[in-house]
Amino acid sequence: MLKGIADWFDERTGYRAGLASALDEEVLGGARFAYVFGSVLTFLLVLQMTTGVFLAMYYSPSATDAWASVAFLNDQVSAGWFVRGLHSHGASAMVIVSGLHLFQVAVFGAYKKPRELNWIVGVLMLALILAFALTGYLLPWDQTGYWATQVATGIAGTAPLAGQQMQEAMQAGNGYGNLTITRFFALHVFVLPALMIGLTALHIALFRKHHQTPPWWLDEKELKRRTQPFWPDQMFKDILAMAFVFAILIIVNFQTHGAPLDAPADPSTAFDARPEWYFRPLFQGLKYFHGILEVIVALGAPVVVGGVLLALPFVDRGPSNNPKKRLPYLAVLAIGFAVAAGLTMVSYLEDRGSEEFQEAHAVAHESSLKARALAKKYGVPPQGGAAVFTLEPGYLGKKLFDRDCAGCHAGKVTDRQGPEILAGFNSRQYISDLLRNPSANRFFGSTKLDVMKPVTEKGEDFAALVELVYAQTGAEDVDTELAGKGQTLFDDGSCSDCHSIDWVTEEDVGPNLGKRGAPDMLREFIVNPGHLRWYGEKNEMPANQGKYNDAELDELVNYLVGLRTLEK
């Protein structure tokens, strides 16, 4: 039955003969692990294409949607992190295995006549792999991709003559936006794969024409004697190598839980961008050159490397495949590799040694976790990835505070004019510090209100006064008994000479402390701090009458109240 179906198809397609000719290749000198790299690369290419197609099922190439869709597929879709991780780590694997492939070909002298063209095709494929990496890095539209790619297109912009035009053609316009991402996407998923498939077909066809370059240490007779068929002898070694690489990929993927995803791209922030590891040599190298030299190196280095590789088969024309007789040529490749590896290592060591970078890196990581948690919980507003932060409870209050209040209340000690409002504002500790030293720079030292004498009560009496003031905030953990004792001390002692603590009395020497720090007090105070209940004519803080709507005022007050229980 099965054979009947197979016969039917064979009669119409001739697939058996096709398959046989594909598999019936003789491997001169026998199957070897040295020959596996091309097959492993083909396997990785298929894996990249498969995972890529699946990623496209959830990915949305637009400046407002890209990050959100990647966060969604990575953090919410079943096995999404796994698929994306395979694709991202698979790209790294391709770079590594390409390097090994190039190394094997170089050592075996497989670029030599008559295989020069296939070497050139291979070098072009290597360039394609890097183009894939460059375009793919931007697609998540996260901070790293966004800023690192800015550098790449910026380099293009420094080119002589048509640099500006080249940059605008790459990024599709005068700046990064929707068109940048649609362009990079189209290149990454249509243009580059089409070129890659074409070159792969050509590479394999040329390879089939000229076959493996056999080991140089065996003579003709020995090569013939050891010859084995491609199927299954070489294929078996190939699949073992594929399985080995695949296993490493899977392990790395689980260990890293997929590929990293930074916070959404935000042009308004500073970001310490780093390129993918395989671009590190160039990234590091550029640090050593400035001005016109920087341009020359940035654009020249890839041209030189490419040029050397392309020229190799035409320069090394000697008849021998023995590496010992081709040492100068191999040395050039080895030096190039050593320089790249060295630069990469220095780059990573510099980052590891830089406290600033580590700090920025930690902040970026925090920010990424927060953005992804918010995206998962609430979804991302249509304004774009970075707008996800606006969904955080308390976001608006903090934003208003940072915009309108922080200058005087949270700036550096030397610049600050009003009392400090930071984490712990109006906590017991804060009130205690304030009472002990109201004229400190932290409090009223640089205001017209610098007139109160420090409170000198000791022990429980002092604690009672602190508790009384603390109780005004409406906090839930007030010790009412202690606060009651504070009230007696307040009334009997010198506090009440200047202050009331009843919310009603006006025009005392000092502000009325009633409800001090409670939400309704803050609401009114922010709008009119010069009210006679509080600072009267000594007030220096601008009144914010009509500045905020009710919702904004609520958010701002919530933020201030929330500071009380926030750890410093």
Next chain:
Amino acid sequence: MADKNTDEGRRRFMKLATFGIGGIMGAITAIPLVRYFLHPVGSPVVTTPDTPIDIAAESEIIAGAAPIRLPIVANGVRDAWNRADNVAVGSCWVSKSESGEITAFTSVCPHLGCSVSYSDKNEDFRCPCHNSAFALDGKKKDDGPAKRGLDPLEVTLEDGRVKVTYKRFRNDISAREPV
């Protein structure tokens, strides 16, 4: 070539092992890919909050008049990765009886999901796609392929405003099952 028999045994093993290893690798890749592909099946990817949505002032709806189509504009609409406000998620046909009772039908046809119109001539609802017809009280008329009447949406009145709770129902079955 040494011993022909051992060579053949070795090659047989290599062929089987190649298929075996390839199969395992394929499975390790395919299983997550299938799960990934099927993720949206049965999961609420597009959702509208089930809180009542303001559609009009009560006074705008005239007792005894022909039904009017009102858009349903929701906040907090989730669509895969997005969360958006002011999104038109659908529309409903609203009318007020002489006794003042307000009813709202979703304009989604219960047959295959086209948008139902009101026919002034016939004084009933008609679906332009397959000619299903529904009476003003939403009941299915004889002609047309729909298997049930129009789906009513829950109406609530609050401070003179009319609100509906937006829902979608499964197509082309006689029972009314929310999606």
